[in-house]
Amino acid sequence: MLRPATKVYRFGFVLLFMAVFFTLPAQAATGLNAMRALAAEGYDVAGLVVNLSSGERVAEYNADQLLSPASVTKLYTAAKALEVWGADYRFETDVLVQGQRRGPTIDGNLVLRGGGDPSFTNSGLWRLALDVAQSGIQEVSGDLIVDESRFGRVTCVTHDRCKAEKKSWHSYDSLLSSTAVNHGNIAVVVSPGESIGAPAHISIDPYPLPTMDVRGSINTVKGYGAQFSVSRFTENGSDWLKVSGTIGVKAGTHRVYRSVGQPARYTGNLFREFLQAAGVKVGGKVEVSLLPETGDRLSSYQGEPLNQILGDMLYYSNNLIADVLTLNIRAERNPLAPVNLTIAGGELQSYARERTRASAFANSSDAILHDGSGLNPDNRLAPVDLVALLDGVYQRTRDFPYLLGALRVPAQSPSRGLSGSNEIWDRLSVKTGGLSEPVSVHTLAGYLRFKNGDWGAFAMMVNGTRANRWIPRVKAFEAMRKDLEKL
Template sequence: MHPRPLLCVLLMLLPLFAQASGFTRLAELAGKGFLIGAEARLLSSGETLGTIEPERQLSPASVSKIYVAAAALERWGPQYRFTTRLVSLAEPDADGALHGDLVLDGGGDPMLTSEDLWRLTQRLHQAGVRRVEGRLMVSQWRYGPVECITTDRCQAHSRVANAYSALLSSAGVNHGSWCVSVAPAAVAGEPARITNCDSQVPIVGIDNRVETKPDDSGTRLNAERVLRDSGDVMVVSGQISTNARPRSIYRASSDPARQSAATLKAMLEQAGIGVRDGIGVAASQPPAEARTLAYVESEPLQELLLRTLNHSNNFMADQLALNLVELPQAGLVQAGGALEAFVAGIPEHGPVTLRSGSGLTPENRTSAAGITALLESMYRRPALFPSFVASLQSPANGVMRFLRRGSATFQQHVMLKTGTLNQPVAVRSVGGYFRTRSGQWGVFAALVNGTSNTPWLNWQQVLDPLAADLEAMIDAH
């Protein structure tokens, strides 16, 4: 035996052990069969504080959304606004009649709301229109209907019990979801009162199976949106107490462009503007000579990104990614290609596969080292970084309550984005920034992927050890 060669090998491995020791608690998940990639380093010195196979390609789930945020800021800048227009080839006559179709030209605004449609309606009235002697058309020529490439979205066309898998259109409103309000009847035993959230005029069918119960009986509601021959119907069942407050329920629509048409038509009617020939949806661009009768602009991009990332809004993320594609009628594969082209310009990022901006597609792949490279590149963009970092959450003050764990150090020194998938395997991912005790900026990423043989994975199993590891790094510097 010659101990010297063995000693040399051990000495060579010491730096690797030292780096891995930064994630000693998180690394324990590997013993249960989970695949882990992690990296944490300081930006001022470049010092690596911890790694676990940082180049390993894993699913990032909704951490994909930080790629969308960075690419959108790079393309348009923080103050960019999307525009939605009402256009027509006709002009209102002296009596306010518009002798032709009225077209909603969808501008790809990922946060177009009922309030925006109300503003369009008011501005149309201001322009002198009192009735439309034609159709109300919705043009989704930029993109839509977008082909579904995930199980949740494909199933959502016929029936859905959530809002996160909403379908996509450049003319979608209210994140592609219907909303109904459930309120108790005045007397126990009567059916609850269920109305549309956005209009007194019915715009989505309602199948009311909710019973009003006596005071303090509790409220338990179940809702599913189903597509019937008559159109979309919200099937709501359960119970609500007579002294309960109204509850709002959101479910994805089967056709977001048609949803926009129905919602806008109801608002026009309430404003006294009739539409003679009903509604329709088109994939063609309005003629260049069409006259703009009314328009609304979105909130600035930096505000859209805050909503997209803070609430991990899949509809908004994928809409933004689709807007990055130059050609009309793009799908999510092309949107992912636009994101990959953006990533190719990030120094030292490495391989990436993006099939959506939302991260709903389980085929998305990146590495912890890639995520920290992206985070560093944005940190070094002074004109863009404030808007980018503002879209992340601090555990102490973020909207996601499950983040409020760990020590005060973790809660107050970290800004992050999380990602969750449960099918086909469990994914829990995190990426973001931290500030050390001495005020140094750092970046970190941790990707934990299950396999078909691993047990159930919840956020406590990932966040608790990660918080402890990051706390140690922050306190040590």
């Protein structure tokens, strides 16, 4: 019907052609039939696919519906962090000296001042300990003070993290601190005993800590299997580990990670062990300060560049990295104000709404964000919000390559439901999201390349409902794949 009209050049017919042509994207923006089928089964479903090169909506279903986004929330954290600091920025952790230096002795305190570096690990602590030793210091008469004043004491706001203040058998529920090390986790190493019936060898990596008791035992049994549990408890200001179960005599070494209950104190105790190994003795206690500490800077350690931090955050969907970056965004904007995750999440919420209003694909947003990780089930985003964000980064030449490079190509992913050789999965760069409580949440958002070379962005969201709470991850992602394949 359109072809004959293109050959008519009279003014009235040209206007008619233009009117028809420019309404086509809205009419064509349907599809997503596999997602619609999930909606017919009683799930909350929404999706949007756009062509960033042409500015068209290619396919959509309930694109403005607010749903729980889970970890695709981290796309906002990544985009805002790139905007604030740039891809090469590095967070710093400092060592300060309080008191007088007398030869190899500090007559006073040593301060470890956290800079909110989410990439801070054992290697950073070891580098700082070597710097102290190589400066000629052999003894500190006073205390080792951990300064976590950049954020202050961060109160928990999600169920998982509040539980983790007293007990955890996970690594993803790490508590937040500007001085957290190893993503707020402790590594427990379990190896089989020398023979069947012998107790397994249990140690803490890299050093045993006098402040971390290990209670219980794991028995060595025949075979290659391992069925043991490790739980961390925090009581009366002290952490301890409870272990039980079995490990096969041929199972080899297993390493598990558990979040710690007092991340700043754990960092201080671990730093003390690194200092000891480097030949520096600390005579006093490990103390944690919520107020800024002063002193002469002895050493500074710069963590990984931001683009590498974002790659780790998005690939592993690391919640601590995401929420520490969110707290940093707030602290950077207002360093004198108290910081908590709800306030910091509000910064991202404002950013989300601004991005949507500025996009060619939408003009308003009711996005709700309480954190930067997506761990909070009360977060709400619509597909149009996510697409608007991706569009905004796509337009920023400085940042787009870094966000794109930090995303996952599904065909190369070990994630259940995304793996497998498939031409469609090869054309996507994505972030996944998932929650199991209070209902199932499965989300997928990112960039795609159409066969003609155009860039696209998409967001697909499936939430369980009260009447139909649970949907298998594989089922949700298979519906998304089928709809994308048709495009």
